[in-house]
Amino acid sequence: MSIFRSLIDRKFRSIAGDRYDEIVKRYREFLLLPEEFVLPEVESILIPLDRFSGDFHGVLDVLEAYRGAKVRLVYLLDAQTFRLIEETLGEEEAQKLLQVERERGKRLVEALKESLEGFGLEVQAEERFGDKGDDVIEMASEYDLLVISRSFGSEVTKTSPISPVVLKVVQHVLVPVIVY
Amino acid sequence: MRILVLVDGSKWSQKAALHAIAIAKKKEAKLVLFSVLDRKEAKALAFNMGLISQDLAHVQRFEEKVWEDMKRSIREIMTNLLVLCRDEGVNCSVKITEGSAREKVLEEANSGYSLVVMGAYGRSGKTRIGSLLEEVVGRIEAPVMVVR
Numbered sequence: 655m656s657i658f659r660s661l662i663d664r665k666f667r668s669i670a671g672d673r674y675d676e677i678v679k680r681y682r683e684f685l686l687l688p689e690e691f692v693l694p695e696v697e698s699i700l701i702p703l704d705r706f707s708g709d710f711h712g713v714l715d716v717l718e719a720y721r722g723a724k725v726r727l728v729y730l731l732d733a734q735t736f737r738l739i740e741e742t743l744g745e746e747e748a749q750k751l752l753q754v755e756r757e758r759g760k761r762l763v764e765a766l767k768e769s770l771e772g773f774g775l776e777v778q779a780e781e782r783f784g785d786k787g788d789d790v791i792e793m794a795s796e797y798d799l800l801v802i803s804r805s806f807g808s809e810v811t812k813t814s815p816i817s818p819v820v821l822k823v824v825q826h827v828l829v830p831v832i833v834y
Numbered sequence: 835m836r837i838l839v840l841v842d843g844s845k846w847s848q849k850a851a852l853h854a855i856a857i858a859k860k861k862e863a864k865l866v867l868f869s870v871l872d873r874k875e876a877k878a879l880a881f882n883m884g885l886i887s888q889d890l891a892h893v894q895r896f897e898e899k900v901w902e903d904m905k906r907s908i909r910e911i912m913t914n915l916l917v918l919c920r921d922e923g924v925n926c927s928v929k930i931t932e933g934s935a936r937e938k939v940l941e942e943a944n945s946g947y948s949l950v951v952m953g954a955y956g957r958s959g960k961t962r963i964g965s966l967l968e969e970v971v972g973r974i975e976a977p978v979m980v981v982r
Contacts, residue, residue, distance in 0.1 A: 686845040693856040693922065713977045715835060716949050719860040804972060816972030824954075824971070824980055830853060832949075834977035 694830075699725045699775075700797040702790045703762055704732075705755060706817065707803035710766055713834035714773070717801065721774040727766060728793065729759035733783040756781065787822045794827045801832045835863035838947040838976075840939060842869065843904075843911055846953025850981040851915050854951040858924045863948070865926040867915055869908050870938040876901040905930075936969050943974040951979040 670677045678685060699720060717725075731752070740748035763779045770777050782789070786807045794800040800823070804810060807819025816833070824831055839854045841847045851867065858865045880897035884890040912928045919926035931938050943950045971978050 684845055686848045690849070691852065691918070693859070694853055696856075712948075715861075716857065716977055716979075719857040721860070810972070814972075821968070828982055830979060830981045832977050832979045833971060 694798075696720050696798040697723050698797045699723050699799045699801060700728070700790075700794055701725060701766070701801045702728045702730050702786070702793070702806060703759070703766070703803070704730045704786060704806055705758055706805045706807060706809055707762065708805045708834070710769075710803070710834065713801060713832060714769055716832065717770060717775065718773045720799070723775055723798075725770055725775045725777045726793075726797070727763050727770075727777060727779040729763050729779070729781045730786050730789065731755055731759070731781065731783050732786055734785070736783070787819045790819075790823050791826045794823075794829055794831075797829060799830050799832065800827055801834065804833050835861050835948045836946065837863050837865050838943055838950045839865060839867050840869070840943075840950065840952040841867050841908070841911060841915070842935075842953070842956055843908055844953055844956055846955045846981060848911065848915070848953075850951045850953045850979070852918075853979060853981050854949075855915075855919060855922055855924050855926075857949065857951075858919075858926070859922050863925075865919060865924055866929055866942075866947075867912055867926065868929045868939070868942055869912065869931070870935040871904055871908060871930065871932050872935055873901060873932065876904055939970055940973055943970070943976065947976045949979060950974050950976050951981065954980050954982045 678687065699717070736748055736752060739751055759781055763781075767777045767779055790800070790802070790806075802820055802823060804816045804820055806823075807817040810817055820833060824833065835858075837854050837858050839847075839851045841851060854865055857863065876897050880893050880900050881890075883896050883900075884893035908930060912930065916926055916928060929942070931942075971980065
């Protein structure tokens with residue numbers, strides 16, 4: 655690492671000359687400074703799930719690299735959808751649907767939790783009502799990494815291979831995202 | 835496990851490479867640093883430079899210079915990343931190709947990688963999310979890591 659750092663430092667400083675500090679200040683957005691050349695540590699991971707979330711087995715191999723990290727699994731239920739169902743079909747129907755959704759969520763969360771714990775990750779799981787896009791964006795700010803299915807929020811098709819909710823999330827979150 | 839890193843020379847693609855190296859180190863994975871150089875970019879940049887500086891007479895010379903600089907710059911960035919990989923004990927190789935970024939990236943990314951890692955923005959800075967990202971992220975079969 656030290657060889658690399660000194661190499662970069664020397665090169666950039668030699669190009670910038672005595673205007674190094676001025677250039678760094680003005681063009682900070684474009685420059686990766688020598689002190690930023692460190693391998694990142696991921697200690698906390700957020701994984702939102704919902705009824706549309708696809709098969710997670712493809713991403714497990716990658717998540718194994720974060721052994722020891724704390725993972726929060728959140729099964730998200732769309733609050734607005736349930737409110738609409740309640741208003742149009744009545745409370746009883748809404749409760750039936752909610753029960754089915756909760757069962758589905760429980761199965762998905764348990765399966766993923768078991769796999770992740772098998773890799774030595776510390777997993778906390780929960781269910782939450784809310785807005786799938788905005789809530790994930792807000793929650794993600796407290797984590798080092800977000801892991802999300804490409805079909806989170808809606809079904810995907812061949813012509814639309816990534817959910818609009820996921821696109822919105824990827825555009826707005828400030829932490830690294832793995833889309834699986 | 836094979837990990838592909840898309841390197842366009844931007845700060846974000848280099849940060850992406852750091853994340854990929856960290857994963858590769860823990861998983862003992864093979865890392866491929868991949869870059870696509872598009873001659874059209876050099877052409878557009880040279881033309882706009884010539885137009886703004888009112889010196890279109892030398893536009894072809896600008897283009898050649900920009901093209902050579904693009905190749906030299908990406909080779910330097912790749913070399914630096916290779917040195918880091920070596921220091922961290924990561925098995926790493928470099929692929930630099932020429933053509934349309936979208937096509938070349940999709941072709942490479944869908945050739946048996948377990949993870950594709952890329953920066954959220956391109957060389958234009960944080961003005962908007964990278965257009966390449968929007969075009970390819972849903973069309974890559976493997977999980978895609980997007981880094982800021």
